[in-house]
Amino acid sequence: MELRPILSALMRSKVSMILIGVQVALTLAIVCNALFIIGQRLDHMRRPSGVNESDTFLFSSSGFGHGFDPRATIREDLAVLAHMPGVASVSTTNSVPMSGGGWGEGLSLKPQQKTSTTQTTIYMVNEKGLGTFGSKLIAGRDFKPEEVADLEAGDTLRPPVIIVTQAVADKMFPGENAIGKQVYLSENPPASTIIGIVERTQQPWMSSDTVENSTFVPGYMPYGNSSRYLVRTEPGRRDEVIAQVEKKLSESNSSRIIGKIRTMEDVRRDAYAGDRAMSIILGAVIVALLTITALGIVGMASFWVAQRTRQIGTRRALGASKKDILRYFQTENFIITTFGLLVGAVLAYAFSLWMMQSYQSPRLPWYYVPIGFVCLWALGQLAVLGPALRASRVPPAVATRSV
Known part of the structure; x- marks a missing residue:
């Protein structure tokens, strides 16, 4: 498939393309760093204390x-x-x-x-x-x-x-x-x-x-x-x-009061309550961002399908198969997503650098961004699949009669 017609169509919808690209970029930057922070917190929580936690408890005694x-x-x-x-x-x-x-x-x-x-x-x-x-x-x-x-x-x-x-x-x-x-x-x-x-x-x-x-x-x-x-x-x-x-x-x-008895497992749970809460919050942010990004892609693709019904029908009438139409929208989404991901990669490392300078956080490992690329490419293709399938099912006769 030639990219020139796709790029030409995208240039006629610059605002939508830029908005989705920026959304993808921010999602990549935030998700990569959030996942890295969650990983750090989980490693932090899993550190062995050196104590037999499963069989040990403590308490205080206060006499009067x-x-x-x-x-x-x-x-x-x-x-x-x-x-x-x-x-x-x-x-x-x-x-x-x-x-x-x-x-x-x-x-x-x-x-x-x-x-x-x-x-x-x-x-x-x-x-x-x-x-x-x-x-x-x-x-x-x-x-x-x-x-x-x-x-x-x-x-x-x-x-x-x-x-x-x-x-x-x-x-x-x-x-x-x-x-x-x-x-x-x-x-x-x-x-x-x-x-x-x-x-x-x-x-x-x-x-x-x-x-x-x-x-x-x-x-x-x-x-x-x-x-x-x-x-x-x-x-x-x-x-x-x-x-x-x-x-x-x-x-x-x-002549004394026995204080609250706490197991070492209780002590661990309380000690890492902040890490646990941070991981849950960041996990919710990641899910929310990915959901919003997917919905944005679905909305954009659905809007373009509605706008291009006649164009799709014309292409079908000229011999384009359902697979050609499906591939067209998937390729279009891939181009937009890639544009956003390239910008997002720069933002991800910039955000990591800021975290290093401000909070002495470790550097974001290099492999987080490539993995993020693959995941968001997959998310983009899944999100556009529904609208693309609807576009591929547009009958040529109905499309050519649309006004």
Whole structure:
């Protein structure tokens, strides 16, 4: 089929062609970048926390009354929880991954170092902390009971020994074995010796640039009469244990209130609620844009078919087949779509560049635009198919009598 008659016809409908082309261009630019952002959010949400999320839950306990002894209560609670059927491990802790709140600290290689070598979160746990978190120890050893410090609120954190994640070890001692090395918390002596390395335990802050940097410290620092517990159950028994926790602890000591029990799956869902909402909104925008673009193509093609009924009939009378008419409108749509896609490719990369400069977003991968080309070409051909089929069915005799 010669393109000259098609291009000549398009030049007589410049406004419609430009409007559809611009619509296609904007759709490509927005859809490519929106899909890339959705992909980033989904990758973000799928990051492993390093915790046994399916079998673990946490809760707080807040005592009241003049004679309430928080430290004695913690010891009693740990004993009660450890002996509950279905409980595999229990530990006190100040925070957990993905919770949004915790203790951040700088790690330095030298005392009084002006700028910390890296940042880390601090998880204060007892000797069963790693097992309760489900963190995988890949080097060194776990804490011993005698190493767990009984701290007071306001004490300066100076642990003799610590356990760090692999990310911290790599940052502090790249290419070296970090076991036995000494580091400084908050740049102040005395030093803390690294006795163990865990594969992964994320920070509470999901947007942190150092989200994999975590440090376990042996000890616990009660906040007034409040304490927090992390419990890991035997596989499949989490809900069974949760149903008994408040009753058992209230029987042990009624002078306190048990806070809301949250599973680690609840914590993850709340931590990534914003990412989930963004993905849903962008997905709805993509669907809306593609629908509007398809409807625009359908409307334009239908209008042109109505306008060209006599022309179509004349071509049919001169020997054009139904397939020729169908191919004519599909080719016409392909030309308009291609024009829009070329402009859209420039807009897509320009928008990505703006995102990089304004929000430190990664560069849009090159293959998103070619895939977008193919998808929008296919969408355009599907959208024009209905009007093109109607055009191909115009009877020559009726068309030649139209006025």
